Amino acid sequence: MAKKKGRLDFIKMKKAGEQVAWVTAYDFPMASFVEQAGMDMILVGDSLGMVVLGYEGTIPVTMEECIIHCKAVRRGAPNTFCIGDMPFMSYQVSDGDAVYNAGRFLKEADMDAVKLEGGKRVITKIKAIADAGILVMGHIGLTPQSSGVLGGFKAQGRDPESARALIEDAFAIQEAGAWALLLEAVPPELTQFITKKLDIPVYSIGAGGPCDGQLLICGDMLGLFQAFTPKFVKTYANVAEVEINAFKEYIEDVKTGKFPTDDHCYHILKDREEEYYQMLKEYE
Ligand code: KIV
Secondary structure, eight states: OOOOOHHHHHHHHHHHHHOOEEEEEOOHHHHHHHHHHHHHHHEEEHHHHHHHHHOOSSOOOOOHHHHHHHHHHHHHOSSSSSEEETTTTTSOOOOHHHHHHHHHHHHHOSSSSEOBSGGGGHHHHHHHHTTOOOOOOEEEEEHHHHHHHHHHSSSOOOSHHHHHHHHHHHHHHHTTTTTEEEEOOHHHHHHHHHHHHHHOOOOSOOOOSSSEEEEEEEHHTTTTOSSSTTOOOOOOOHHHHHHHHOOOOHHHHHHTSSSSGGGSSOOOOOGHHHHHHHHHHOOO
């Protein structure tokens, strides 16, 4: 069993040019498979709203839902660095809310760190969480909680003005005390620039290769989430197809009497068979 990694390991990996591989997970079985595979870290993303709860976006996701899923993930992956994703309205209203809710991820769900979306506009929240001694990761570029403001799930930082704003956000996030930064759906050139300029690890989801590691959503990479697949996803399996085919085969077996067979049944105790049949006879 590999030792659980921590912040210093991720900094060492950045310095050594070693890539960090991480995915989202939302439940016990998925987390245990991720840990068994040897993943460097896990994000319990608020994408759980879309991938496992069937919401249309991440906005409806609550703190309570996040805590339940984080606890399940921790039980499944006790030796993996886990990040709890702060849901919409758990940190926007005040610095106090941000610290209180970030603390819940650590106290109630045993997460190692939290992540929140936004740059300068949430900088006092990032600073307050970091000052409370909680590892906080920034997340800029395509930030799904503000997709309405961004005009949809669209790539960001493709023109000089918006790229400049993201660079300024990245500097501010490091300055505020974040331990790492996630860039989502921005051009690789911008990712490379920000990664070189920052001392903290910079990770990508849909932001290209030149940085310190890659994140994918488990539902996307496993072919579990069927609503849409972003351009940046590489699909490694078609689990939905495997599951649907298994369910179809089961239906067929039940309808045709192929399941269950004798192998799937519990049997009467060998030394009590006679008594058993006698007892049944009493009811005839
Ligand atoms: O919720 C999530 O999974 C995320 C990713 C989109 C980065 O925040």
